[in-house]
Amino acid sequence: MPADNHTFSDPMTYVLTGIPGTEESHVWISIPFCLMYIATLFGNSLLLFIILTEQSLHEPMYLFVSMLATADLLLSTTTVPKMLAVFWFRAGEISFAACLTQMFFIHVSFLAESAILLAMAFDRYVAICNPLRYTIILTNSVIGKMGLAVITRSFCFIFPLIFLVKQLKFCRTNRLPHNYCDYVDIARLACDDITVSIWYGIATAILVIGLDAMLIAVSYGLILRAVFQLPTKEARLKALHTCGSHVCVILMFYTPAFFSSFALRFGHIIPDFILILLANFYVLIPPMLNPIVYGVTTKEILKRVINVFHRWCRGSSLLS
Template sequence: MMPADNRTIFDPLTYILTGIPGTEDSHVWIAIPFCLMYVVTLFGNSLLLFIILTERSLHEPMYLFVSMLATADLLLSTTTVPKMLAVFWFRAGDISFAARLTQMFFIHVSFIAESAILLAMAFDRYVAICDPLRYTIMLTKSVIGKMGLAVVTRSFCFIFPLIFLVKQLKFCRTNLLPHTYCEHMAIARLACDDITVNVWYGVAMAILVIGLDAVLIAVSYGLILRAVFRLPSKAARLKSLRTCSSHVCVILMFYTPAFFSFFAHRFGHIIPGYILNLLANLYVLIPPMLNPIVYGVTTKEILKRVIYVFQRWCRRSFLLS
């Protein structure tokens, strides 16, 4: 379907994801590291989920939250990367309006869910360090289940209005979407209607959801640091800080590119579009890939279980051969 004239309102049944504009000649090569990162993401998060779910000693609040994060990472990457690779390798960018809304919904739901899970993990670390005697009383499996339900409910409630707002738009410019996946503002900019409501809803959601989560996480870590530095021995302080190290790394990997991408898209008009597009792609690839690696390397209990699984697999392979 060819682009329509700017003055003609049309409702295309199919849209076309064009990839990263300005890098068309390199799409095949760009897709190779993207594919490798996706494979690592699938393997790492699936292994993490398997280990946490099968090892009873890991059925503790912190690890249950890690399993939630791994699930959100798998949802985010699987929603975006297969279609991304199809665009890069086979120029199969066709996507229906319903599929476009579905992909947009799950991308943003995953994003908001991850933010909420990181906040829940910060609360977990706060209770474990600042009020350890009440840890098992406050964070029971029932409470964690309710927190997981709240994460899903909140994500749905904030993202569903976006679907409604996009469905109300009339499109008159083009059915070519200069992106590798269906992000809300990338879609809204194709409309010939006034998208002020879409823009401000996105800003409000970023401030009230992602921004508020980040502030609450910062407050919790401020309280954690105050409690840690009141501990009498250096060894106790180091042990407490070590239990937070993996979570802090994941927080930085999640929020730093998120805020950079948000402000760059709205205020960074001097940044070339292909740079913003490439960063948006790396954002859905790198954190989901690195999160299981961070937890696997820095968390002793998970690392020991990973080593055990690999030893058992190698032993079985040797016996079969």
């Protein structure tokens, strides 16, 4: 394996180092990571099962929730197993092609989640501001086209990153100070000028994530205006309640993303292991909490989750 000061180009293998400075604690760090991943798999899989098998939940809001659960599963499964391999077995070696593949799916999942949250904001806007035309506007055909648009947009913005990275020449180290392959970390290992790569990443963040966040804010501004025009307090509270879970998920998604971006600008005064931990929490905590938020705050989903556990418990008692 090339040493840190070995000069080479076109590396065949990268080495993920985990969280620098915490090597002696990797096993302990891996325990909450593993538990959060198990909770993510169980929660999102259960959410998908309930929505797909319950005909009464085949409505726009729940279909968007199922898309979000799918993106969460993709994001966490793309990253966490390799994290755990690094922590448990020091198996940090990853081929250049596999690293690019992981990077691609991480960023595609990120952009897809942002687009899904925007679609959900539009769903809430139509439901509250134009309820009589809700079923006419958000038909199954429209939902399908929106899902296709989410995938297409994410693919079109992220696929060029693969070409940008493949054009770079690497002559420093093949050791990535991280536990998954991130675009910025890979680009920083190159000896070439990475100005184009950096600016493409910034432009993508502004045009996609920034624009999505702005449109979501506009949607909720219109929603709040419509809510405060309702005649009774009960009607206003009921309308706001339908948006509660979505607002929680939006905050869990955008807050760590913007905080991580802010922290990177001040990386010289923030220890590297803090920045990496923040990046890890982003791919662990929102995917774990999203199904909990929707399961607890959405009465229809909570009712069916209880029914599923009731059937499982009854089946187990009959078998015993």
